[in-house]
Amino acid sequence: MPTADRKLGVAVLGVGWCASQHIAAFLCNRHTAVTWLCAREADRARANLAKYGVTLPDARITTTYDDVLSAPDVDIVSIATPNHLHADQAVAAAEAGKHLLLEKPTGLDVGELVRIRDAVRRAGVRTIVSFELRYNPFLGFARWLRSAGWLGDIRFARTQYLSRVTDWYSGWSWVRTRESGRSHLLAAGCHAVDALRWCSGLEPTSVSAFHTHVTDGYEWPTSIVANMTLEGSALGHVTSSTGFMLPYTFVVELMGERATLRQDLLQWLDAPVDLGRLAAANPFPDVRLAAAADSAGRPAIRIVCTMPDSADVTEHPFQAEIDELVACVLEDRETSISVFEAQHTMEVCLAADRSAELGGEPISLPLI
Numbered sequence: 001m002p003t004a005d006r007k008l009g010v011a012v013l014g015v016g017w018c019a020s021q022h023i024a025a026f027l028c029n030r031h032t033a034v035t036w037l038c039a040r041e042a043d044r045a046r047a048n049l050a051k052y053g054v055t056l057p058d059a060r061i062t063t064t065y066d067d068v069l070s071a072p073d074v075d076i077v078s079i080a081t082p083n084h085l086h087a088d089q090a091v092a093a094a095e096a097g098k099h100l101l102l103e104k105p106t107g108l109d110v111g112e113l114v115r116i117r118d119a120v121r122r123a124g125v126r127t128i129v130s131f132e133l134r135y136n137p138f139l140g141f142a143r144w145l146r147s148a149g150w151l152g153d154i155r156f157a158r159t160q161y162l163s164r165v166t167d168w169y170s171g172w173s174w175v176r177t178r179e180s181g182r183s184h185l186l187a188a189g190c191h192a193v194d195a196l197r198w199c200s201g202l203e204p205t206s207v208s209a210f211h212t213h214v215t216d217g218y219e220w221p222t223s224i225v226a227n228m229t230l231e232g233s234a235l236g237h238v239t240s241s242t243g244f245m246l247p248y249t250f251v252v253e254l255m256g257e258r259a260t261l262r263q264d265l266l267q268w269l270d271a272p273v274d275l276g277r278l279a280a281a282n283p284f285p286d287v288r289l290a291a292a293a294d295s296a297g298r299p300a301i302r303i304v305c306t307m308p309d310s311a312d313v314t315e316h317p318f319q320a321e322i323d324e325l326v327a328c329v330l331e332d333r334e335t336s337i338s339v340f341e342a343q344h345t346m347e348v349c350l351a352a353d354r355s356a357e358l359g360g361e362p363i364s365l366p367l368i
């Protein structure tokens, strides 16, 4: 536990692109100090720190995970390694009594999800999973709009993750493989599945999916469409791809019985949504609302804020995620994206992949 002169010690495992942002965020949190880095090669870890502009003179570098697990100056382990390593590393960290920041995907199959869940439950450590888009103001606003009743009951929810990931990506050598990347949804599109669950507030009850192989170089199909039944007789849809020829695009649409949010445009048919009342109720200081019109000139409300429109991790809201984990460790309470919560998103991804492998056969949820 930190005292006036002792911060929470953090070890970062896997010193690549994503880890650079974990490190930067932990350095900005006044309760944490990055004490250890664990990498395959110390020189490459140093080179990666330099490449990503991170200065960390006081951290020890080890190539042996056990050094981290047995270190008394490690309270939190941050796991940013390739996907197939997450489960074993997370279980070992929990068994060593370390709190966890775990990159998505948490586990690559049901067995891995269960092992992570059980180890964390037994150890009673705090965990947060990097579905950090939940801290993007647009996603937060969309969720609030729905939960505060402005849309009415949700009839249909749709999210899209459209990107083009090829050899520009630092993790290309491992992500493209079945062994480590495993599938499009596990490697990337799980963000869209998570946004659908989180923004709609509705759990998928079954999923039917189709996938296809668009982008060369991958061992797995790079595009998937997944139709879902959601609790409460609602429907859901996710389109997700690493093969689209357009700038990175992340879309959230929530269609309710009163009004519909289509990305940054709010529209209605019958009773108009009152801009003044909505603006007065809006709890997000970084979200502005403006009178607008759609392309046909019909009235709408435009949501103006930082949108989830970049694949670059330097623009992702890791700071808020890491600040929440640290606060929860200090105050001994659960985070909002624990491994238990993230497990539901991972189960939907696994069910969609299973359905696509079976040519669209519906798979019931939950899997576990």
Ligand SMILES: NC(=O)c1ccc[n+]([C@@H]2O[C@H](COP(=O)([O-])OP(=O)(O)OC[C@H]3O[C@@H](n4cnc5c(N)ncnc54)[C@H](OP(=O)(O)O)[C@@H]3O)[C@@H](O)[C@H]2O)c1
Pocket: 013, 014, 015, 016, 017, 018, 019, 039, 040, 041, 044, 045, 048, 079, 080, 081, 082, 083, 085, 103, 104, 105, 130, 131, 132, 170, 171, 172, 174, 187, 313, 316
């Ligand atoms: N939440 C998000 O928005 C987000 C965004 C990007 C990535 N991620 C996740 O973060 C994790 C890391 O991705 P990244 O983009 O940072 O990838 P990356 O740049 O390739 O970094 C991965 C790091 O893990 C190390 N590593 C350890 N064991 C390895 C092994 N057996 N094979 C290959 N590398 C190994 C690599 O070391 P070397 O330096 O020795 O190669 C590298 O430093 C992934 O799980 C990914 O899904 C999440």
